Amino acid sequence: MGDAADEEAGLGADAPSGEPQAPRGHEAGADDIPVDAPAAERDAARAAQVGGLARAALAMDELAMTDAVRSALRQDGVAAAWDQVLVPVLIGIGRKHAATGSYVEVEHLLSAVVSRCLVTVSPPEAAGAGRQGRGPVLLACAPDEQHSLPILALAAALAEAGTPRLMLGARVPVPALAAAIRRAGAHTVFVWSQTAETGDASWLAGLPAPRPPLRVVVGGPGWDPERLPPGTSFAASLSEALDALQTP
Numbered sequence: 515m516g517d518a519a520d521e522e523a524g525l526g527a528d529a530p531s532g533e534p535q536a537p538r539g540h541e542a543g544a545d546d547i548p549v550d551a552p553a554a555e556r557d558a559a560r561a562a563q564v565g566g567l568a569r570a571a572l573a574m575d576e577l578a579m580t581d582a583v584r585s586a587l588r589q590d591g592v593a594a595a596w597d598q599v600l601v602p603v604l605i606g607i608g609r610k611h612a613a614t615g616s617y618v619e620v621e622h623l624l625s626a627v628v629s630r631c632l633v634t635v636s637p638p639e640a641a642g643a644g645r646q647g648r649g650p651v652l653l654a655c656a657p658d659e660q661h662s663l664p665i666l667a668l669a670a671a672l673a674e675a676g677t678p679r680l681m682l683g684a685r686v687p688v689p690a691l692a693a694a695i696r697r698a699g700a701h702t703v704f705v706w707s708q709t710a711e712t713g714d715a716s717w718l719a720g721l722p723a724p725r726p727p728l729r730v731v732v733g734g735p736g737w738d739p740e741r742l743p744p745g746t747s748f749a750a751s752l753s754e755a756l757d758a759l760q761t762p
């Protein structure tokens with residue numbers, strides 16, 4: 515991030531991607547979030563949004579956090595707010611935690627605020643009747659996967675686009691996902707894995723095979739895209755996932 519943007523956003527310098535931020539002087543684990551936000555470099559307004567949310571999160575100021583998340587979602591729409599405001603702050607707080615072992619409470623509060631805002635910004639009725647007869651898109655986390663924010667963002671973005679979806683949430687057991695596919699007449703399923711522990715893809719091949727065939731799309735750093743069953747596609751971003759899930 516450039517100096518001006520740093521100044522405005524009150525954020526720390528970037529850590530290289532994937533590397534923890536080194537503790538600084540007597541302020542080891544100082545109260546800023548290392549944000550790696552290319553969009554923020556280009557756009558001072560975006561930097562202010564990212565910085566505002568990061569500062570509110572570190573101050574555990576729930577009202578300011580809610581305001582920051584809500585206004586990003588309303589002003590920019592779900593996909594842009596997720597990619598350019600929420601993801602940089604979430605990744606930043608993850609780095610902060612990795613570097614210090616602290617800030618778990620900030621992760622929890624930020625997750626709670628982001629979840630609530632995503633759920634309320636695009637309620638299920640926003641999707642309307644959608645594609646009659648095609649059934650919904652199912653969204654689920656892999657078994658034992660607790661990181662559900664990305665599928666909440668996807669659910670909100672699909673609702674915003676008028677696409678019917680069913681959000682099954684965190685830690686969905688394989689038999690429950692299979693039953694949901696049959697019961698809901700789903701045509702497409704998206705499964706999120708955040709960490710390698712939940713990224714075993716072998717079970718995906720055993721999902722029900724309705725007619726027309728079920729489309730299976732996965733996303734998240736937990737999967738190895740080279741080791742997916744044939745016919746399963748990998749989405750690397752929210753917008754790639756939206757494209758894959760909305761293709762007729």
Ligand code: B12
Pocket residue numbers: 600601604605607608609611612621622625629658659660661662663664665667668708709710732733734735749750751752755
């Ligand atoms: C919020 C959070 C939590 C919350 C989750 C709440 C919730 N309801 O989701 C809570 C506090 C519960 C939690 C728990 C844990 N967490 Co956690 N968590 C996070 C945090 C900060 C954000 C997670 C997230 O939403 N990521 C999604 C986006 C923001 O990040 P990303 O996946 O890296 O994004 C990239 C791509 O995936 C893509 N992308 C972004 N968004 C989207 C959306 C879609 C649809 C697609 C397709 C792609 C895409 O673009 C990005 C750039 O390439 C991350 C930090 C991080 N970097 O992710 C840690 C992190 C994932 N957690 C971590 C850990 C260790 C844990 C725990 C094991 C901690 C513990 N000891 O209990 C547990 C795991 C429990 C479990 N079994 O699942 C580690 C994982 C390390 C690893 N690689 O294995 C991380 C990386 C933090 C860290 N640096 O240490 N966590």
